[in-house]
Amino acid sequence: MITGSILAAPTPTGFIGCAVDTLGQPGARVPLLLDLIRNQHHGDAAAVTARYVHDHPAGWLMLPDRGLPGACYCHTHHRSMNRTFTERTADARHPWVYVLNATHLTVLRNRGNGTFNNAGDFLWADEPAADPGAPLRAWRAVYYPLHDCALPNILAIEPDPDDGDAELIVACLQSITVDAATAADALLLAHAAIARTADQADH
Numbered sequence: 001m002i003t004g005s006i007l008a009a010p011t012p013t014g015f016i017g018c019a020v021d022t023l024g025q026p027g028a029r030v031p032l033l034l035d036l037i038r039n040q041h042h043g044d045a046a047a048v049t050a051r052y053v054h055d056h057p058a059g060w061l062m063l064p065d066r067g068l069p070g071a072c073y074c075h076t077h078h079r080s081m082n083r084t085f086t087e088r089t090a091d092a093r094h095p096w097v098y099v100l101n102a103t104h105l106t107v108l109r110n111r112g113n114g115t116f117n118n119a120g121d122f123l124w125a126d127e128p129a130a131d132p133g134a135p136l137r138a139w140r141a142v143y144y145p146l147h148d149c150a151l152p153n154i155l156a157i158e159p160d161p162d163d164g165d166a167e168l169i170v171a172c173l174q175s176i177t178v179d180a181a182t183a184a185d186a187l188l189l190a191h192a193a194i195a196r197t198a199d200q201a202d203h
């Protein structure tokens with residue numbers, strides 16, 4: 001399957017990442033990334049970003065998978081081309097984008113012309129489904145404020161927020177607090193709340 005995709009890190013305007021030429025459809029790629037980060041790197045998305053995104057500017061023919069070494073163009077094939085893409089340069093050859101956020105994977109469907117749909121979020125930490133009637137707790141979703149682009153761009157979802165927002169402001173980040181039983185529910189609620197905030201800013 002030669003479905004192209006981009007393996008990316010979040011940025012203030014969207015994402016930056018390298019091209020991967022095969023097996024880019026979510027059914028294959030999401031399980032691979034969850035296994036890579038949950039099981040092989042103990043949830044350390046930053047380490048995986050450094051090792052699999054930033055170190056390979058020419059991109060991958062095939063990502064490493066359990067037992068298979070993978071092949072990149074820069075190191076395996078010794079080519080010096082640059083195939084780094086952002087939300088502005090990702091084209092139709094890359095219908096899927098996988099953004100490695102601090103706490104979760106965001107899957108984006110590239111619709112072309114610079115627009116993307118959020119096709120799902122997957123937490124690095126596996127959590128059990130909440131029982132019906134489970135108590136709600138407060139979660140903080142950290143995100144870059146975006147004004148002219150509908151990219152869902154939540155970087156991290158954290159339980160039990162304190163009031164320490166000063167460092168977020170220094171980093172040009174914003175946060176929103178939602179009440180939910182699980183981190184997965186909190187992510188969904190935060191996406192909806194941020195979209196409403198963006199809509200209000202537009203009108």
Ligand SMILES: [Zn+2]
Nearest residue numbers: 056072074075
């Ligand atoms: Zn390489």
